[in-house]
Amino acid sequence: MSPTALYVAQRGTAAILLPLVLGHVALILYAVGDGLSAGEILARTRGSTFWGLYYGLFVVAAAVHAAIGVRSVLGDWTRLSRTALDRVALGFGLLLLLLGSRALVGIL
């Protein structure tokens, strides 16, 4: 991907993540504050299209955003070639996608 495409993807996913993170934090505070058990939380999320889409989008945006950020850090601090940076970023993004999807399957 070109640097401009990476820039758009990272800024775009940042814009998506901002409300999702705030919503996620609010949700955690609500759940903990009300003393919901794990079972009660799962009862609300399982089979829910809304929470599936919410956290599905969260996982995809986080995987793209973090991978580009790591690519940028490695580009600054190492002498990796552009191809190597792309491969590391892709690998890291896929790993996050896999871990996030696993968590998503767990609550749906």
Place this chain on the structure above:
Amino acid sequence: MPTSNDATPTELDVRIWRGGEDGAYAHYRVPFRESQTVLDVVTFVQRHLDSTLSYRFACRVGMCGSCAMTVNGAPRWTCRTHVSKVAEDGVITIGPLRNLPVIKDLACDMTEFFEKWQRAKGRFSPTRSRREPFERISPETPKRKAVDAGIECINCGVCYSACEVVSLRRDYLGPAALNRAWTLVNDTRDAEHDARIAAVSGDAGCHNCHSHQSCVDHCPKQLSPTASIAGLKRASVGAAWRRLTGR
């Protein structure tokens, strides 16, 4: 050899970088004078204490941008930097600019700095010949105002020396070249807008800027290369969108 402990209010303890990349700081004692600039101090050392000291200057009034050095850890234009503002307990440490190869003492090799200026297409490319009338541009237009905000750069290299990204990525074009490119992107008379955007949005271009704003902090002309680079980032997205949609 005098040290800072020996310094009196009438004398400065001056430490100046001598040699090339593997040089070291040498100590000199220089009389303190009222309204004395750092360039005055360096000139005193060269004329009265050690004539082999190498440094670069020309106008002495903040116009030519040739006398920039690292003063007490920060890049500064030395001809407009008063000793009274930077001396710490009568001590001044003067070194060559960071991020540039040292030729000797305080003189840096500015080649890469100006080559990057060229790589960023920092040259005006006219759309009209000398036989055609001048294009009239209102000073009130947003593009002309954007040009005004960045046009006073004197190529001193202070921003380049202050930039952390240049330290990390030697191929990064740097704040000065990108600021220059932004002024030309906003110049409605220029013929190379698309080529310039392509030149500054590549692997070593504007998207590497982390907006730390060290260039803004240190620019002696109070310019904001960070804002110019942010403008280039937006312009590169616009150019990519036009390519994608064929508009």
